[in-house]
Amino acid sequence: MAAAVICGVRPVVFLFSVFISCLGLFSGGETFKRKLTVELNPGSTTVPPGGDLLHVRAVGDNDTLHFLFCSQGAPTLLLIHTNSSSSTLEVDWPLFLARNSSGSLRVEPESSILYSTAVVFSRLLEYDDINDTADPTSDLFPPYELQNFTWSRLNLSGPAALLCGTVSNFSIGSLCLQLSVFESEGRGQLWPRLVHTANSSQMGVWFDGLLPRANRSRFLLELQAVGRAYPLSRVEAHRSIDDEYTPSIFKVSQWVSSVNGSSDVLGFVQWKPVAYRKSNPALEDATPCRHSDPRPQSSETTAASSGLIRAFYSEPETFGLTVSFGLAGEPFYSSTRFLSWTVLVGVGSPPVDSFSPLVVAIMAVGLGTPLVLLLLGGLWVCVRKRAADSTTAYEPIN
Ligand SMILES: *[C@@H]1O[C@H](CO)[C@@H](O)[C@H](O)[C@H]1NC(C)=O
Ligand SMILES: *[C@@H]1O[C@H](CO)[C@@H](O)[C@H](O)[C@H]1NC(C)=O
Ligand SMILES: *[C@@H]1O[C@H](CO)[C@@H](O)[C@H](O)[C@H]1NC(C)=O
Ligand SMILES: *[C@@H]1O[C@H](CO)[C@@H](O)[C@H](O)[C@H]1NC(C)=O
Ligand SMILES: *[C@@H]1O[C@H](CO)[C@@H](O)[C@H](O)[C@H]1NC(C)=O
Ligand SMILES: *[C@@H]1O[C@H](CO)[C@@H](O)[C@H](O)[C@H]1NC(C)=O
Numbered sequence: 001m002a003a004a005v006i007c008g009v010r011p012v013v014f015l016f017s018v019f020i021s022c023l024g025l026f027s028g029g030e031t032f033k034r035k036l037t038v039e040l041n042p043g044s045t046t047v048p049p050g051g052d053l054l055h056v057r058a059v060g061d062n063d064t065l066h067f068l069f070c071s072q073g074a075p076t077l078l079l080i081h082t083n084s085s086s087s088t089l090e091v092d093w094p095l096f097l098a099r100n101s102s103g104s105l106r107v108e109p110e111s112s113i114l115y116s117t118a119v120v121f122s123r124l125l126e127y128d129d130i131n132d133t134a135d136p137t138s139d140l141f142p143p144y145e146l147q148n149f150t151w152s153r154l155n156l157s158g159p160a161a162l163l164c165g166t167v168s169n170f171s172i173g174s175l176c177l178q179l180s181v182f183e184s185e186g187r188g189q190l191w192p193r194l195v196h197t198a199n200s201s202q203m204g205v206w207f208d209g210l211l212p213r214a215n216r217s218r219f220l221l222e223l224q225a226v227g228r229a230y231p232l233s234r235v236e237a238h239r240s241i242d243d244e245y246t247p248s249i250f251k252v253s254q255w256v257s258s259v260n261g262s263s264d265v266l267g268f269v270q271w272k273p274v275a276y277r278k279s280n281p282a283l284e285d286a287t288p289c290r291h292s293d294p295r296p297q298s299s300e301t302t303a304a305s306s307g308l309i310r311a312f313y314s315e316p317e318t319f320g321l322t323v324s325f326g327l328a329g330e331p332f333y334s335s336t337r338f339l340s341w342t343v344l345v346g347v348g349s350p351p352v353d354s355f356s357p358l359v360v361a362i363m364a365v366g367l368g369t370p371l372v373l374l375l376l377g378g379l380w381v382c383v384r385k386r387a388a389d390s391t392t393a394y395e396p397i398n
């Protein structure tokens with residue numbers, strides 16, 4: 001009987017602990033919070049010509065994350081992480097607007113800076129995919145330089161800001177970027193419903209109503225990552241087992257910094273390889289995207305295109321990549337004249353997707369059913385064994 005109980009109980013205990021740890025994964029631990037304050041054009045007495053500067057200060061227990069978003073030139077997001085909860089931002093506006101020297105935007109005290117990273121949204125590329133091969137090296141049109149766009153003023157709502165821009169060649173269309181900063185962990189409301197933390201911000205990019213230069217046009221977006229010591233230099237692709245939040249997409253890509261090949265990540269840009277062809281997408285409006293390998297770029301060109309990079313970095317390192325929207329056989333941009341894509345930009349390790357309630361429920365059923373069966377089976381074996389023991393106790397041994 002003892003043997004029966006041990007055989008029966010061991011796997012049950014094991015399955016039970018697996019189940020509990022799965023639940024633990026889903027619910028997560030205590031949530032980390034930051035206190036957010038939002039300032040538009042800090043320290044400026046007038047509306048700066050040439051574009052706005054947004055500063056979101058996110059104060060943690062013993063650290064501060066400064067999120068800066070600026071449309072002086074190409075739209076740029078800069079994250080500065082300090083080890084002090086009282087670090088401040090200083091902008092020398094006349095120098096900042098001249099855009100010809102570094103040091104016009106500083107975080108004080110400078111010794112508190114742990115890490116900084118920036119992403120420049122530099123160009124929109126378009127090609128004529130005449131044979132529907134989705135090969136972006138084929139017939140590229142002259143690129144749209146985002147630094148030459150006419151940008152709207154930043155439209156703020158809480159810790160979120162909307163920026164839209166246009167060029168004459170677009171006719172009526174526009175390219176918009178929406179930044180959101182978060183005080184604690186959560187998940188976006190819209191597909192691809194990325195998981196965010198208090199150490200990351202989310203940027204949604206969409207281009208709406210552009211007049212494509214060919215009927216079979218596809219688009220690419222060029223991003224440049226700028227950093228001081230350890231710029232974002234490699235892209236990792238991870239499998240994600242759960243597709244409830246981002247239907248049909250089982251991958252997540254992250255562009256990360258690497259410290260001499262160690263696995264420690266200081267900063268990241270993370271996305272799911274999917275874009276949507278409608279603003280309120282259904283599943284069939286999802287279109288896969290791909291990225292090129294990050295390549296070192298001329299930091300001088302990047303600093304010339306972005307006021308924020310020029311102002312903060314003196315000797316930056318830059319890597320660039322492009323994200324191309326649509327694969328062979330997918331509908332062309334002209335089908336809906338809309339594309340939206342979302343990225344997360346943050347410091348520290350990128351968030352890892354947890355299991356959704358649906359998957360937890362499936363696991364509960366999948367693991368719970370054998371568990372119950374095992375328990376019942378164990379009991380049944382015990383009862384039978386006891387009954388057998390009592391009836392066969394005096395049976396002679398042959
Ligand atoms: C913050 O710093 C204080 C004093 O230096 C220390 O006591 C506390 O443990 C730190 N908190 C965290 C979360 O690191
Ligand atoms: C930057 O530009 C301003 C005026 O636009 C000029 O006075 C100043 O000398 C320039 N500085 C440098 C370092 O080129
Ligand atoms: C922050 O880091 C700097 C340099 O790494 C160090 O000198 C300073 O003491 C640190 N400050 C705190 C509050 O830990
Ligand atoms: C498209 O296909 C035609 C015929 O197969 C070929 O001649 C042409 O070079 C292709 N164009 C591109 C851009 O691949
Ligand atoms: C847009 O138009 C300007 C002049 O109006 C021209 O210089 C530029 O090359 C055009 N850009 C594109 C991407 O066609
Ligand atoms: C964009 O602006 C830069 C700087 O003003 C200029 O050098 C470049 O020619 C412009 N590009 C286009 C396509 O207009």
Ligand SMILES: *[C@@H]1O[C@H](CO)[C@@H](O)[C@H](O)[C@H]1NC(C)=O
Nearest residue numbers: 152153154155156157162164
């Ligand atoms: C600002 O954004 C809100 C919604 O995000 C929108 O309703 C409003 O019209 C926008 N304002 C301007 C001036 O664009």
Ligand SMILES: *[C@@H]1O[C@H](CO)[C@@H](O)[C@H](O)[C@H]1NC(C)=O
Nearest residue numbers: 032060063197198199348349
């Ligand atoms: C965010 O950063 C803080 C301070 O560096 C750290 O204590 C916390 O664990 C981080 N949270 C996440 C979710 O990475």
Ligand SMILES: *[C@@H]1O[C@H](CO)[C@@H](O)[C@H](O)[C@H]1NC(C)=O
Nearest residue numbers: 211212213214215216217334
């Ligand atoms: C796109 O296709 C339509 C008809 O299908 C044609 O009239 C038009 O000229 C084409 N435009 C371009 C830019 O090829």
Ligand SMILES: *[C@@H]1O[C@H](CO)[C@@H](O)[C@H](O)[C@H]1NC(C)=O
Nearest residue numbers: 229230258259260261262264
């Ligand atoms: C990385 O390597 C360089 C030289 O290869 C060295 O100077 C630097 O201290 C290393 N950094 C870290 C964080 O190990």
